[in-house]
Amino acid sequence: MRFKDQLENYLFVLPAIILFAVFSIYPFLKVFQLSVYEWDGISSMMRFVGLANFWDIFRHNGVWWTSVWNAIYITLLALTFQNILALLLALACDKGIRGGHVYRVIFYLPPVLSGIVVGLIWSWIYDGNYGLLNHWLKAIGLDSLTRSWLSDPKTALTSVAVIHMWKGFGWGFVILLAGLQNIPRELYEAARVDGASGWQVFKEVTVPMMIPVFILVAILTVLGTMQIFDIIISTTGGGPGYHTEVPVTRILSTMTGTSQFGYACAEGIMFGILLLLVSLFQMRIGKTFRQAP
């Protein structure tokens, strides 16, 4: 190919490369650079501190690790309850229940709503005085269970997790349903001809065929849930105390609340590494499952 032709080809991809470099690569590298500085986000002076920010997070920042644990707790709930619910609903729709198309739309509505709006609606449901949840509990004689759900340290984190799962199960539902509909129907028919029960069909046909989809949904759930943020901001703001703090709210409050941009970048890198490790672990597990006879 002539040099001029090559140049022309490169020129065509140049805008995309420029945009990618400016808006993706540069900020990514900048975060690494800032993480080793002490900087307030305004001043033209930055002080090099080496790995001190990382060391401080490891050694002294108990609140950070609390926030990580809180995110892991919500993630574990989402991985189990949210995805099991999504799978059950996807199985029901895959069986061709009456009004299946309507259910698909209904189940997919929560994910497309704004997290802030969802948070505000659920704040009203959870309200200690005039909330719907307490109203229903009183109506069925469970007055002793009523409380201010988002302000009680015993229930705040789980309450936030429930909101997140309600908002998120629709994603899993859509992906799982697509996966189920891709399983060749002949496999089910063959299993039934061989006398397999419903449970055996599910265990021996559906589950093995769905493993790649399960892995995808699990990875998306982990990545999406660990980065939970908008629902927390609109419901508890991380409180009471630090009971609903998650890494993203900590990063934000470090950056804007206490103006420690360098430290916030270090927290961001730590969090990114954590997510990377979890994703690699999940992919490894998925590979093992796929290779299993």
Next chain:
Amino acid sequence: MTHRKKPWILGVCLAVALAGCAQKQNASQLTIWHWMSDREDVFQELANRYHASTGVSVRFQLFAPSDAYSQKVKAAAQTSTLPDIFGILGEKRDFASFILSGHVANLAAEVDAGEGSWRKVLFEKPLLMNEFMAGNSYGVGVGTYGIPIDVMNIQFVYNKELFRQAGLDPGKPPATWKEFLSASAKLKEKGIQGLVSGWGEIWMIECLASNFASNIMGEEKVLATLRGKVPYTDSDWIRVLKFFQEMREQGVLADGVVTMINKRAEQLFANGQAAFAMNGSWCVNVYHGMNPNLDYGVMLPPRVSNAYPQVIWGGAGSSLMVNEKSSRKKQAIDFLQWLTAKDQQVYLAAQTRNLPSNREALVDLHPILAEFANGMDRAVHPSLLPLAEFPLVTEAFTKGIQSILIGEKTPEEVAEEVQALKERELQKQSARNKQS
């Protein structure tokens, strides 16, 4: 079109497209960035009036919410693209950082010109919040770096109708802590919730705690604490924390107050679902919008001690700064002077139901707003102090109060945790000072 010409045409198109991204500048137009979405129309009207009287056009640009605005201003400071006039949100250390980076003009000469005629009409403390004194801990040169366009203070408001229902005298709200607890108990007996406030926004907890602290130990001891000379485990600080414990134990607080955002707290008070609210003077406009018939009054936060004068949190509501690097600095200062003159301030106060920054504009105020105005002389603000607490310590202190309010920690436990963090921050500061 030949095949060979294509790359050159593409390159020209790209250059034109990128050039189009550049912001169009009007050499004779003043640009002002702000975050006050509720005042957009009022600002626009003022801009029209200014243009009509001086021929100078002013463009107000709104960037909301305030978090997004704050980020925009910081980013603009990095790229030296700040407008002629802008506001700085955040703590005084952020303000200082903008000044030290050469982004904010010192207006001391203008404020003090003509025997201080501009200074004299402005409320003293809100202006002081924009000033830096000799020997300040931020290293900023002495000067006036911003002009308040409105002022605020935070007090208690009470619902007169709920007072009547509980057999309390609406003309005599509780003045002392004991009276406050007693009134709350009577309200509780009638099934009426007591105090509501946006304590999910932790700075509002800090407001009340600082009121208590100043009332109990005075400014000198508070300053000594900031310097690290008095520990947070001191009995006076424990006493401050114990007031919150007492509020919890006596059932004074509305349900869920500990994670409540202030907007929700305002709704509860406006709808008569709580008897007291701790809120800023901006609430007059908010309550008017939510419930124009609300019958309420203003009271000082309950006095907890007679040892020192009672103070309230207050100062500048919104301040505007002039860009030091602006080519229209003189016009920008002239506009700020015009904006804070009596006529414009009266208009702003009437339209937005906020307290004006010009003392002479305190005419025909909404009666509740006038009550808030009476409190301005008692107003204090952390920005008025010569040094500030470490942000992490402030966060730990207010989050600790949340823990007390939910019964998770005792005042003593919180005080110890805060003090431990304070000592660590002092050590870090000491190490930094040695290095530099």
